[in-house]
Amino acid sequence: MTARVLTAKVGLDGHDRGVKVVSRALRDAGVEVIYAGLRQTPEMVVEAAIQEDVDAIGVSLHSGAHMTLIPRILELLKERNATDIVVFGGGIIPQDDATELKKMGVVEIFGPGTSLKSIIDFVNKGFKAA
Amino acid sequence: MALRRKTAYEEWAARYRSGNLPPKEDATTMSGLPLQPLYTPEDLEGWSYEEKLGYPGEFPYTRGVYPSMYRGQPWTIRQFAGYGTAQETNQRYKFLLGQGQKGLSVAFDMPTLMGYDSDDPLGEGEVGHCGVAIDSLEDMETLFSGIRLDQITTSMTINSPAAILYAMYIAVGEKEGVSLAQLGGTLQNDILKEYIAQKEYIFPPEPSMRLVVDTIVFAARHMPRWNAVSISGYHIREAGSTATQELAFTLADGMAYVEASIKAGLKVDEFAPRLSFFFDSHIDFFEEIAKFRAARRLWARIMRDKYGARDPKSWMLRFHTQTAGVSLTRQQVENNITRTAYEAMAAVLGGTNSLHTNSMDEVLALPTERAAQIALRTQQVLAHETGVINTIDPLGGSYFIEQLTDEMERGAQRYFDQIDEQGGVLRCIENGFFQREIADAAFEFERKLEANERIIVGVNAYTDGEGGEVPTLRIGPETEQGQVRRLKAVRARRDNTSVASRLEELKTAARGSDNLMPPLLNCVKAYATEGEIMAALKEVFGVYREPILF
Numbered sequence: 001m002t003a004r005v006l007t008a009k010v011g012l013d014g015h016d017r018g019v020k021v022v023s024r025a026l027r028d029a030g031v032e033v034i035y036a037g038l039r040q041t042p043e044m045v046v047e048a049a050i051q052e053d054v055d056a057i058g059v060s061l062h063s064g065a066h067m068t069l070i071p072r073i074l075e076l077l078k079e080r081n082a083t084d085i086v087v088f089g090g091g092i093i094p095q096d097d098a099t100e101l102k103k104m105g106v107v108e109i110f111g112p113g114t115s116l117k118s119i120i121d122f123v124n125k126g127f128k129a130a
Numbered sequence: 131m132a133l134r135r136k137t138a139y140e141e142w143a144a145r146y147r148s149g150n151l152p153p154k155e156d157a158t159t160m161s162g163l164p165l166q167p168l169y170t171p172e173d174l175e176g177w178s179y180e181e182k183l184g185y186p187g188e189f190p191y192t193r194g195v196y197p198s199m200y201r202g203q204p205w206t207i208r209q210f211a212g213y214g215t216a217q218e219t220n221q222r223y224k225f226l227l228g229q230g231q232k233g234l235s236v237a238f239d240m241p242t243l244m245g246y247d248s249d250d251p252l253g254e255g256e257v258g259h260c261g262v263a264i265d266s267l268e269d270m271e272t273l274f275s276g277i278r279l280d281q282i283t284t285s286m287t288i289n290s291p292a293a294i295l296y297a298m299y300i301a302v303g304e305k306e307g308v309s310l311a312q313l314g315g316t317l318q319n320d321i322l323k324e325y326i327a328q329k330e331y332i333f334p335p336e337p338s339m340r341l342v343v344d345t346i347v348f349a350a351r352h353m354p355r356w357n358a359v360s361i362s363g364y365h366i367r368e369a370g371s372t373a374t375q376e377l378a379f380t381l382a383d384g385m386a387y388v389e390a391s392i393k394a395g396l397k398v399d400e401f402a403p404r405l406s407f408f409f410d411s412h413i414d415f416f417e418e419i420a421k422f423r424a425a426r427r428l429w430a431r432i433m434r435d436k437y438g439a440r441d442p443k444s445w446m447l448r449f450h451t452q453t454a455g456v457s458l459t460r461q462q463v464e465n466n467i468t469r470t471a472y473e474a475m476a477a478v479l480g481g482t483n484s485l486h487t488n489s490m491d492e493v494l495a496l497p498t499e500r501a502a503q504i505a506l507r508t509q510q511v512l513a514h515e516t517g518v519i520n521t522i523d524p525l526g527g528s529y530f531i532e533q534l535t536d537e538m539e540r541g542a543q544r545y546f547d548q549i550d551e552q553g554g555v556l557r558c559i560e561n562g563f564f565q566r567e568i569a570d571a572a573f574e575f576e577r578k579l580e581a582n583e584r585i586i587v588g589v590n591a592y593t594d595g596e597g598g599e600v601p602t603l604r605i606g607p608e609t610e611q612g613q614v615r616r617l618k619a620v621r622a623r624r625d626n627t628s629v630a631s632r633l634e635e636l637k638t639a640a641r642g643s644d645n646l647m648p649p650l651l652n653c654v655k656a657y658a659t660e661g662e663i664m665a666a667l668k669e670v671f672g673v674y675r676e677p678i679l680f
């Protein structure tokens with residue numbers, strides 16, 4: 001079965017190079033990718049994820065707001081009984097924060113320098129953390 | 131003579147291929163320009179010193195904009211900094227000025243850059259994170275408290291709301307008794323590259339251009355020491371463009387500002403001397419040097435021949451450089467010091483006027499003081515130990531560098547033609563041309579990395595040893611809470627009737643065609659907040675949504 005993934009930039013920064021490269025690599029690998037674009041709020045992301053019936057949400061942040069915005073996405077998914085949707089992320093996220101986010105329920109955080117292949121494998125193998 | 135030389139070349143070429151190991155074919159620069167293993171005078175046939183180079187400080191400025199370059203004065207070390215509250219940043223500025231620094235460079239936080247007040251729900255979790263939070267004139271007064279604005283120059287990295295922060299700075303000067311003519315500094319204020327790359331746009335392109343032109347006109351008329359716009363390739367490159375695209379798109383943006391300012395009634399020599407540029411220095415050493423040299427030569431010709439500028443200052447491309455943040459790796463973080471040092475040297479051999487070197491840990495978070503100090507020391511080692519400042523344009527005349535400089539110039543010209551064919555820069559933004567070109571280049575770069583056609587040490591080669599744990603800087607939630615409290619106090623204290631009427635006057639002016647700086651000054655002086663002013667302008671101008679493509 002083809003995986004469906006919603007990718008989005010949450011927060012106010014506009015650094016979309018990474019999310020676009022990852023979106024394209026996943027699409028080329030046969031994943032159905034919906035890129036929601038810049039400055040998506042957690043509410044917009046969760047709404048779109050449910051509407052589009054995706055398997056996973058991939059969020060990218062470079063602004064430092066990850067400890068505010070990613071936990072809210074998890075919270076909203078819980079409220080909407082949609083915790084079957086997996087959340088993963090990337091961007092400028094310090095290691096301690098990544099560890100903390102994983103404890104909260106984020107499946108994986110891909111930092112700078114992650115190979116595209118490892119992200120594609122992650123998606124194709126059912127979103128299991130390495 | 132020529133024949134004998136030719137024969138010698140062929141003999142070398144035969145020996146080059148006859149070794150036990152076949153030499154690597156098809157080498158290219160990082161941007162894909164083909165590279166020969168050796169360059170000779172044959173590669174520069176018909177090349178003229180006078181036409182292509184000239185002397186430093188003279189047209190076409192290929193060798194540098196000043197006659198004495200770093201012998202006269204080394205490049206300016208300008209490290210970009212700022213975080214937290216206006217008060218914290220003010221303390222930092224006073225420390226820097228006490229150390230002998232003459233110029234300040236303000237980093238604003240994301241809500242300020244995007245035109246939101248600190249209590250806006252959209253800015254939650256971002257207040258004071260990547261820079262200082264400024265909501266009203268009160269914050270700007272705090273930021274520069276105890277600092278004489280006629281004694282320093284201030285660079286402000288802000289784009290969509292640049293006119294508002296500019297108005298606030300002028301208002302602070304006025305309160306200090308510093309006249310418009312005495313204020314010196316630079317606004318980044320390059321909205322075109324926001325649509326193209328950094329994506330901190332708010333209004334649609336046309337009203338945004340009007341705001342930029344209003345600041346250029348205002349500075350040209352009243353503030354001879356002010357650079358109203360710093361035309362930036364840095365963000366274009368960081369978003370994934372090639373060196374040629376960075377060069378071409380940046381100069382194309384520059385031409386768009388020149389044309390818009392002429393259309394607004396200025397003469398080219400009234401404003402062009404104060405246009406400045408900002409480039410990236412990436413890791414492909416010679417390509418970057420060629421890019422900087424080509425930029426100066428192209429701009430000089432464009433300004434003189436296309437726009438008829440007569441003042442030599444209008445021909446000179448002065449630029450700031452920052453090393454490539456995007457070349458840094460999370461893996462083996464200390465290697466980033468080495469990368470930054472090579473990039474800094476390329477910028478200096480390319481004749482940069484000022485330089486920021488990145489800290490090794492910026493790939494993880496805001497830099498710690500230790501990392502920021504190593505970055506600063508990297509420039510000092512370059513300036514005082516390596517000897518690179520002693521000879522002007524030391525690579526000038528190299529068969530290779532001159533050929534590569536010509537090649538960069540030709541590549542940029544091909545892009546100028548493509549942009550013209552599509553109807554200019556604004557059309558190319560709206561039809562997604564720039565964004566698509568950059569996304570394709572970024573993807574191609576990653577593809578080469580995945581295929582191991584390109585090596586990044588610690589990422590896809592020599593991956594043993596993660597390096598030590600690197601401490602990172604963090605900003606606590608108190609910053610945001612304190613800022614929101616102060617903002618609410620300003621709103622309670624000011625004359626709200628006056629704020630409302632001045633915002634109405636601004637909207638009326640925005641619907642017409644008068645310069646918006648005077649009504650903006652009225653608004654900030656009544657302590658209207660940045661968010662309120664932006665909301666008023668959004669009512670008139672609307673907001674921009676980009677075409678989504680990847």
